[in-house]
Amino acid sequence: MSHSTPPRKRRKEARPSELAAAALSLFVEKGFAATRLDDVAQRAGVSKGTLYLYFDSKEALFKRVIQEGVVPVLIEAESIALKHEGSTILLLEKLLANWWSGIGETPYAGIPKLMVAEASNFPELAKFYHEHVIRRGKALLAAALARGVASGEFAPMNIEAAVDVVIAPILMLVIWHHSLACCESNPVDPKDYLATHLKLLGTGLVATRV
Amino acid sequence: MSHSTPPRKRRKEARPSELAAAALSLFVEKGFAATRLDDVAQRAGVSKGTLYLYFDSKEALFKRVIQEGVVPVLIEAESIALKHEGSTILLLEKLLANWWSGIGETPYAGIPKLMVAEASNFPELAKFYHEHVIRRGKALLAAALARGVASGEFAPMNIEAAVDVVIAPILMLVIWHHSLACCESNPVDPKDYLATHLKLLGTGLVATRV
Amino acid sequence: MSHSTPPRKRRKEARPSELAAAALSLFVEKGFAATRLDDVAQRAGVSKGTLYLYFDSKEALFKRVIQEGVVPVLIEAESIALKHEGSTILLLEKLLANWWSGIGETPYAGIPKLMVAEASNFPELAKFYHEHVIRRGKALLAAALARGVASGEFAPMNIEAAVDVVIAPILMLVIWHHSLACCESNPVDPKDYLATHLKLLGTGLVATRV
Amino acid sequence: MSHSTPPRKRRKEARPSELAAAALSLFVEKGFAATRLDDVAQRAGVSKGTLYLYFDSKEALFKRVIQEGVVPVLIEAESIALKHEGSTILLLEKLLANWWSGIGETPYAGIPKLMVAEASNFPELAKFYHEHVIRRGKALLAAALARGVASGEFAPMNIEAAVDVVIAPILMLVIWHHSLACCESNPVDPKDYLATHLKLLGTGLVATRV
């Protein structure tokens, strides 16, 4: 402990992430508007004023949550796609696995529901999320589908529409889990759900075999 | 005026529904929390105080909105499924078309997003919605899929999971349209989207052709 | 009392003026920024929320104070100038008397100090005040001085500068009275002050008599 | 380093004045309430906490600013008056020129507006300012006017009132410049303004020439 950064400083540098983590859990729980900054501060173990040492506003805090949690996963996914060799359906599987480990089974899985719920009331946030997450994610998937079509693995398709259709079940999985799933007595296992989705994709996207 | 119900009285009895209709449109537009009762009253053409003659609270109004708005739609779908003869994939197409005309292109299309957004803040409401809408809808679709498997049209599958996967893109269509679609510069046409979904289903669900 | 407007309604119509009056006294006492709306409400005998039934914001309340108190006096002054016949020095005396009875000896006398104190922090308010009060007042006085020069009563002068110089002692009178005058043990009587000012003007502005 | 005060110590002793200087410029710019101690500290190149090593509170800092900034200026004026020989109107011109170079065109020009704005919120400060600045300034001017009357240069007058009337345009010049002047599109040139004031004084104060 002698040669490491003094604890005080380490604390300070870690603060924004700690606060963002506390904010994420509350945003996901209650939504953006219904989350009180008092609660965020309390959950992070600081006072309300401290939040404003690190973030200019509630919206800035939100943006940080997105930047910190979701953007890195996208970057990794882009890297995966770039380096991938082999069948396109395998690439899709890898991307899905990456998303699942980086988002789907983490607290960040609550973000899609959060965005859907608040987008119309906070256009600024929606724009930010669209620019930094959605646009990039769709571009990534569109490239993968185009790759599959080009290689003859997939049948010709309306790629823009297909991207949305392919993403939809994945998003719904986490959206559902953070909203109405609480009412289900026998919820479908996510693994089964995703496997079914992949199977549907597999047989449905490949070129018709004679 | 002698033999029919006096217009004044009929008006009075219709009030709650009129108010609920006004509330629905605003809830769908802005969400529950961001909808002000002033606006609801104004859109309904009454004073704010009048709302409290018919509803105990904003939350009570919300309940009524959901109850009035969604239940009737399922009944028709169940009737269609019951009377259907012919291929199962055709049944799915009919159900989709029915849903589109009864929900997808009406103001009710905003309800899924509304429920997703508010479910965690209003568990009781979520329960009601799940019980009266989701459960019935899923049962309907599960029966259709089971019919297809039984007839050999569809490959064997985890029906519970498949139901969720099949519904997901449809729900996402309207949820998206009421949330983040506003950020898209070139939104996919719903017709293309649904066609792509159906095509994916079609080739993906049929038994493997030799 | 039978034929007059019902008290409730009369109350409502009188409200904005009552609130503006309460606000004026506090603004003058403490300044714009340091006046809390709670205090305004309390002094007016209403709740804080009630203020917002009549004014969109603290700034709107301020503007109303100006509109209500100062603008009418200007309008009357303009009318006086328009109708005036006789010597210009007499016109100046009439304008001064009008200002004294309409502003100088009323609570509105606190407004110049208020504006001077807050102008740099609330440019929007400063702009409003300049547009509605200062510009008009200066134009009025400039016309009077020009009239005196044209008629040969006054010596030629830089009218723009003279307007400012002529107004200055009048403004300072009330500004002083609402700021540092509290420290004076033997304050000059306003009547003496204004008489001295007028005398200075009289002998100073007339064309040099041989 | 041996014979003079060590620079470090000199620095330390100069600190309060440096801080007060930084505070003055901000108080003049924004007023007392709107000046944040963060900004004062930043402009002085120290941390916010350091301010509290030298001043107990924001108010204490304010007091120091006034005490440091204004007293020395009057001494020179008193000396000028004492040594003056020649016409009294010339003395007035000299005093005005001295004031202009020592206050009017320096950052201290902001102090009158600052005092006017805050006097009612800080009575103690107002008292201090009145005692050390205003009283002395008025006494100086009163003596000059009395001198002119005694010598027959000026007509008999209410000297107390005349002092206030004579000072008013000069104070208003700097007060205006730090408040509502920002709204003026064609501000009067200070030189013209002061010249007009002097001319008005000249012709207005001399004994009536037959």
Next chain:
DNA sequence: AATGAATGAGGCTTCATTCAT
């Protein structure tokens, strides 16, 4: 039944002040 004026609790944000280092 209907109105709409009035309320007051609650949220975001700011900033003078404190204190551990």
Next chain:
DNA sequence: AATGAATGAAGCCTCATTCAT
């Protein structure tokens, strides 16, 4: 002596809810 992270008390504004008419 100096720092700067942390605090918490206010202030403006919103809006669900109440109640006199």
